[in-house]
Amino acid sequence: MINTKIIGRNKILINLEAFKNITLAIVLIITAVCISFKNYLLFHTLIEIASVTSAFIISIIAINTYKISYNSYFTFLGVAFAFVGGFNLLHALAYKGMGIFQDGTSNLATQLWIITKFIESTSILVSFNLLEKKLKEKTILLIYFIVSVLLLMSIFSWGVFPVCYIESSGLTVFKKISEYIIVGILILSILTLIKKNKMFHRSVYIYMIFSLVTMIISEISFTLYLNVFRISNMVGHILHAVSFYLMYKAISGTSLQRPYNLLFYELTQANNELKLKAQELEKSNEKLKAEIRERKITENKLIASEKRYKNLVETLPDAIFVHVDGKIILVNDEAKKLLGAPDSNNIIGKMISDFVHKDYHELLYNRLDKLKEDSSTVPIVEEKFVKFNGQTVDVEITSTSSVRRGKNVVVSVVRDITERRLLNEAIEYDKLKGEFFANISHEFRTPLNVIYATLQFMELYVAQNASGKIRETLEKNAKAIKQNCYRLIRLLGNLLDITKMDSGFFKLRLNNHNIVNVVEEITLSVAQYIETKRVKLIFDTNVEEKTMACDAEKMERIMLNLLSNAVKFTNPGDEILVSVEDRGESIIISVKDTGIGIPKHKLEFIFDRLRQVDKSLTRNNEGSGIGLSIVKALVNMHDGEITVSSEYGKGSEFKMEFPVRIFTAKNDTLEVAVDSNSIDQLSVEFSDIYFDN
Structure with a gap:
């Protein structure tokens, strides 16, 4: 209760003190304005004396805190404001009408003013960046001394400092630009101060912000006057004095009136950190005792962990x-x-x-x-x-x-990685093999096309000009050549397709077709070939129409390959049965023959590439051993399955099951029209079979 009353009284006292200070400031400003209208030179002199006094007081207090400061902020600011006060004093003495310097114009005072403000603004900005650094006092003093001497010599000795004021026209461009640069530096100072606000006591931070803002407004006022005795000049000087007073309050007032809350309350922070460290140390001591007791338990756990580690390594x-x-x-x-x-x-x-x-x-x-x-x-x-x-x-x-x-x-x-390396080598070998097949296929196609074209011309010539035994002999030879051309075309096509399949470039052209009609037409198209071998061909179906998505060209190829295989391994008097069975969601297509059949031990690799059931030199038919592997690949690409059942001496049956799917929209893949001049696919697929003349 007593503490609450004391706090309330302190707030009242603080408010009264603030009211007195504000009232006094208003009275002083009004007095200064009145004096400026009566005697502007006196007004200017008093204002500058107040500013110089504030600068020197700031300098004295800041420099005397050097030994107890953790950084160079105070020292740097103290030295800077000593020189700022000095140049400000020279500005006051050089003001037009004082009669101290021989130059009777306002240019000298304006030049000294620009130097003062550049040193002041730059020093404030640099000081904020020295909050965590320590510089020697003599070094700072030497730097400011050298800079000040050079600037004074540029005005009084060398005469190279730019003109800032012309009596007939007023402020020069250099002077105005300089004021704007100074404003920019002060804005950067405010941003830096905001960024590092946690390093300042709250009251110090507020005073500095107001001081810098007042400086900026003052500098803007000094860019507006044409005559040094105008109102904008007067306002600028008053604000200049106010900014120095606020800076004084931020530094000297804080240091003298509140010694326990200095500009940087680092000592308080250090004490707080020390207390926290002491508390942590006490807790650490308590934990240490517990850790010593648990050390043996930990060692036992470590032994058990090592045992588990060994067991893990073994697994x-x-x-x-x-x-x-x-x-x-x-x-x-x-x-x-x-x-x-x-x-x-x-x-x-x-x-x-x-x-x-x-x-x-x-x-x-x-x-x-x-x-x-x-x-x-x-x-x-x-x-x-x-x-x-x-x-x-x-x-x-x-x-x-x-x-x-x-x-x-x-x-x-x-x-x-021995097995993996062997596998990679096998994959690489298979890739090289595929590339070889592709290259050899392309290399063979050109001369083969020439041979086939020449053969067609020869057949035309024989038909028109030859007769008798000569014609019969030539036609027989032409037929043999043509059949072997077909065989080469088939082999090259198969090799290219294998290469495309292995590389993933072989695509289906799916469209909705009546699969029963497709299979029936293919079967009927080979009837003439099969009859020449005196083999009976039968087509049977339990459904007249069944529409499904398929590649009709690839289906033709599948059926022709299976039918040619059936013809190869049948004898006169045997029969081949092609059947289509509708099972609702799937369709079964079967090619069954009563031929010589396939040995049981060879069924497992019947669909492997480059494998043949009959490798004897006396076989009646030729083949590369890749036809059935392509058939299986084409069936699988339709998401179907193919199986084979056979009994040696009684015949074989190849059965394919395809899922029934319908395209509701037109497929993106376009149908390719069959070239009327292309080589007959039927002749190509049956080129491995030797027919009787």
């Missing part, structure tokens, strides 16, 4: 080598298997370099040095390890390190 699928300074101290069972060691003791105690191929020793040592320096993880690299029997094994290895009991412990994880 990992990769080889683990733990080594210190290159010497192996722990391995798991996979490491024994990798090196072919009979026991872990054959590995432990040896250097890791003993098992790394000599070609990789430099890489090993560089990685170990990096782990020793950084205690980090090195990336995965491929190396060769040497087994106990002297054989080398391809591995990839990564390592990580940590400091344990003052030693750099490295854990290396090693993986056998």
Whole structure:
């Protein structure tokens, strides 16, 4: 209750003091304005004396705090305001009408004024950046002395300082630009002060902000007058004095009236931090006692953890080598298997370099040095390890390190990549093989087209000019050549398709078709060929129409390939049955024959590339062994499945099941019209079959 009353009384006293100060300031300003109208020279002299006095008081107080200050802010500001006050005094003495200097114009006073304001604004900006730095007092003093001497000589000795005021026209461009530059520097000072506001006491911060704002308004006023005795000049001088007073209140008032709340209350902050440190130290002491009691428990847990770590290492699928300074101290069972060691003791105690191929020793040592320096993880690299029997094994290895009991412990994880490398080599070989097939196919097409075109011309010539046995012989030879051209065309087409399939460029042209009609037309188109071999061809279906999305051209190719295979392995009197069965959501297409059949042990690779059931030199038909592999690929691309069942000596059946899907919109892939001049697909697909003449 008593504290509340005391606080209330203090607030009343503070408010009364503030009221007195504001009233006094208003009275002084009104008095100054009245004096300016009566005698402007007297007004100017009094204002400048007040400003100079404030500057010197600020300087004295700031310099005397040098020994107790943690930074150079006070010292720098003290030296700066000493020189600011000096130049301000020279400005007052040089003012027009004082008669102290021989120059009777207002230019000299204006030049000294510009110098004063440049030093003042620049010093304030620089001082805010010295809040956390310490400079020698003599260094600061020497810098300001040299700068001041040079500036004075530029006016009084050399006469190089720009003219600031012309009696006939008023302020020069240089003077106005200088004032705006000074305003810019003061704005930067305000921004810097706002950024570092936490380093100032609140009252100091407020006084400084108001002081800098007043300076800015004052400088703007000094850019507006044409005559040094005008009102804008008077307002600028009054605001100039007010800004010095506010700066005085921020520094000298704070230092003298509130010694326990200095401009930077670093001591208070240090004391608070010290108390916090003391509290933390007390808590640390309490924790230390508990930690000592728990140390044994922790050691026991560590032993158990190491045991679990060893168990974990043993369960990992990769080889683990733990080594210190290159010497192996722990391995798991996979490491024994990798090196072919009979026991872990054959590995432990040896250097890791003993098992790394000599070609990789430099890489090993560089990685170990990096782990020793950084205690980090090195990336995965491929190396060769040497087994106990002297054989080398391809591995990839990564390592990580940590400091344990003052030693750099490295854990290396090693993986056998022999199988992966062989797989990559196989993939690369397969890729090269595909590229070879593609190149050889393209190389063969040009001469083959020439041969085929020449053959057509020859057939035309024979038909028109030859007769008798000569014509019969030529036609027989032309037929043999044409059939072998078809065979080459088929082989090249298959090779190109395989290459496209492997590279992912083989695409279907799907559209809605009546699949029953498609299969029936294909079957009927080969009837003439099959009849020449005296084989019966039957087509059967349990549905007349079934629309589904498919590539009709690829379906034709599938059916022709299966039918040609059926013809190859049937004898006169056998039959081939093509059937279509509707199962609602799927359709079954079957090609069944009563031919020689396929041996049971060869069914498993019937769809493999370049594999043939009949490889005998006496076989009646030719083939590359890739037709059925393409058939399977085309069926799979339709999301279908193909299976084969056969009994040797009784015949075979190829059964395909396709999902029934309908396109509701036109497919993006355009249909390609069949060229009337293109080689007959039927002749191409049946080119491997030798028909009787």
